[in-house]
Amino acid sequence: xxxxxxxxxSLSASVGDRVTITCRASQSISSYLxxxxxxxxxxxxxxxxxxxxxQSGVPSRFSGSGSGTDFTLTISSLQPEDxxxxxxxxxxxxxxxxxxxxxxxx
Amino acid sequence: xxxxxxxxxxxxxxxxxxxxxxTVSGGSISSGGYYWSWIRQHPGKGLEWIGYIYYSGxxxxxxxxxxxxxxxxxxxxxQFSLKLSSVTAADTAVYYCASSDSSGSQAFxxxxxxxxxxxxx
Numbered sequence: 269x270x271x272x273x274x275x276x277x278s279l280s281a282s283v284g285d286r287v288t289i290t291c292r293a294s295q296s297i298s299s300y301l302x303x304x305x306x307x308x309x310x311x312x313x314x315x316x317x318x319x320x321x322x323q324s325g326v327p328s329r330f331s332g333s334g335s336g337t338d339f340t341l342t343i344s345s346l347q348p349e350d351x352x353x354x355x356x357x358x359x360x361x362x363x364x365x366x367x368x369x370x371x372x373x374x
Numbered sequence: 375x376x377x378x379x380x381x382x383x384x385x386x387x388x389x390x391x392x393x394x395x396x397t398v399s400g401g402s403i404s405s406g407g408y409y410w411s412w413i414r415q416h417p418g419k420g421l422e423w424i425g426y427i428y429y430s431g432x433x434x435x436x437x438x439x440x441x442x443x444x445x446x447x448x449x450x451x452x453q454f455s456l457k458l459s460s461v462t463a464a465d466t467a468v469y470y471c472a473s474s475d476s477s478g479s480q481a482f483x484x485x486x487x488x489x490x491x492x493x494x495x
Contacts, residue, residue, distance in 0.1 A: 269437070302481035304421075311470055311488050312421065317481035355421060359480035362436060363411075363423040 270294050270358055272366035280374040287343040289369045291356035296336045300360035303332055303341045306368075307352045315354075316341065346371070376401035378471045378486035386465075386493050392458040396471030396486060397451075403429045404449045409474045411482065412445060412456045414467040422467075427454055428476065461493045 271294040281287050291301065299319040304312035314323045316332035319339055329344040343350055351373055356366040382394035396410070403410060411426040425435035427445045435443045444457040458465060468490050472482040 300479065302479060304482075311472075311485035312482070313485075314481050314483045317479040317483070321479070323481075323483065357421075357481070359474070362434075363480070363482075365421040365423070367420050 270297060270361050270364060272356055272358055272364055274354075274356055274366040274369050276369060277367065278370040278372065280372055281346050282374045283346055283348055285346045285374075287346050287350075287371060289341045289354055289356075289371075291334075291339040291341070291366050293337045293339075293358055293360075297358045297360035299335050300358055301332070301334065301339045302357045302359060303330075304355045304357065304365075305350075305352045306355065312355060343371075376473065376484050378473065378484060380469060380471050380486045380489040382489060382491070384490055384492060386461055386491060387495050388462055388493055389460055392456070392461050392465060392491055392493070394456045394469055394471075394489065394491070395453050396455070397453050398473075399452070402449075403447060403452055403454065405429070407476055409434075409476050409480065410445075410447065410454045411472045411474060413470045413472055413482070413485075415470070415488075416464075416467045424456065424458075424469075426474070463493050465491070466493045467491060 301319045303316040306312040320332045353368045353370045386392045409426040412424040442459045447454040468488040470488045471486045473484045474480045
C-alpha cells in the first residue's frame with residue numbers, strides 16, 4: 269500500500285494569511301493526488317484533483333502543486349470559511365487518505 | 375446534479391452484519407463512467423476507503439477489510455449497498471458513499487451526507 273503523510277498535523281493562522289500544507293507519498297504516485305476540505309459534521313469536499321486542477325466552484329485562492337511523492341496545497345489568502353481540516357488522497361492505487369491537517373483560528 | 379444519500383440502521387450489534395444502502399439521484403449508475411464507493415470515518419479520526427463497485431458489478435475492496443466486505447449494485451433501483459460482516463466496536467464510524475470518475479483522476483467528487491453507525495450491544 270502507498271501511505272500518505274501530511275504536515276503539519278495542525279496549524280493556527282489568521283484571516284488573510286497564506287497557508288501551505290504538505291503531503292508526501294511513500295512512493296511515486298505521479299499526479300494522482302487529490303485534496304479535500306472537511307468541516308465538522310459535514311462530508312469532505314473535493315478542492316483539487318490530479319495534483320493541480322481546481323474543482324469546479326472552488327475559489328481560486330486554493331491551488332495545488334507537485335508530482336511524484338511531494339505535493340502542496342496552498343491557500344493564498346485565508347478566509348473565515350476556510351477554517352477546516354484538509355486531507356490529501358492518492359488515487360494511484362488503493363485509495364488512501366492522509367491523516368489530515370486542521371487549520372484553526374490564531 | 376448527482377446526489378447521494380445513505381440509509382440504514384444506526385445501531386448494529388457486535389458480530390452481526392452492518393448493511394447500508396446509497397441511493398443515487400440526478401444521474402444513472404447504469405450510464406457508466408463512475409466508481410461508486412464506500413468510505414468511513416471513525417469518530418474524530420481520518421478517512422478510510424472501504425471499496426467500490428462499477429455499474430457492471432465489478433468490485434475492488436480495501437485489502438485491510440476485504441474478508442468482511444461485500445458491495446453490490448441494483449441498477450433498477452439506482453442504488454448500491456455495503457455489507458460489513460462480523461462487526462466490532464472498531465467498526466463504529468460515519469459511513470459515506472461517494473462517486474469518482476473511473477477514467478480520470480478518480481477523485482471523490484460527490485459525497486453523501488454520511489450516516490453514523492454505532493456497534494454496540
